[in-house]
Amino acid sequence: MKHPHLPTTESAVRAIREIAEEYRRTATVTEDIGADRTSRRTAADPFTALDPDGTLPHEAFVELDGTPQVCVRLHPEGDARIAVDHVEFHDVPRDAVPAFLRSVYGGLAHTRGRFFPPGLWLVVPLPGDTVHKELVTSPHPTPWLLRNSRAT
Structure with a gap:
C-alpha cells in the first residue's frame, strides 16, 4: 500500500504498523502528546498542552522487532529520526518513512565503502532517486550491516 501523504503523526504511526504487519514485525509505540511532553519543546512550561499557535503537538516513538x-x-x-542497527538518519520527511522502511525490509538498503579506514556507509534508496546515506560510526558493525554490503 502506498502512503503518498502522511499529514499527522497518527497517520504515520498507522502506516508504520501496516508495514510492520506486512513484514511480520511487531511495532511497539510510545506516544507523547502536549507541548510539555514532546522532545523538542523542553522549554515549555509544565502542564502546557498547546504550542503558542494553539496546536497540540503529537510525537511518537516506534520500535520494530x-x-x-x-x-x-x-x-x-513533520520529520522523523530513524535508527537502523544504531545508524541514525535525522530529518527524514514523515512522508518518506514508509518508503524508507520498505527499502530496509525489502532488501534495497545496503552498506557501501570500506570497514578500514572508517568509511562504511548505510545507504537507503527511496523511489524517485532519493537516497539517504549515513556513516556507520560503530567500531563493531552488526552482522546485518556487514551482510548487506555492496562493492563501491
Missing part, C-alpha cells in the same frame, strides 16, 4: 533493529521517532514538525 527483529533484524535489523529499527526505531522511528516521529516529530510534530
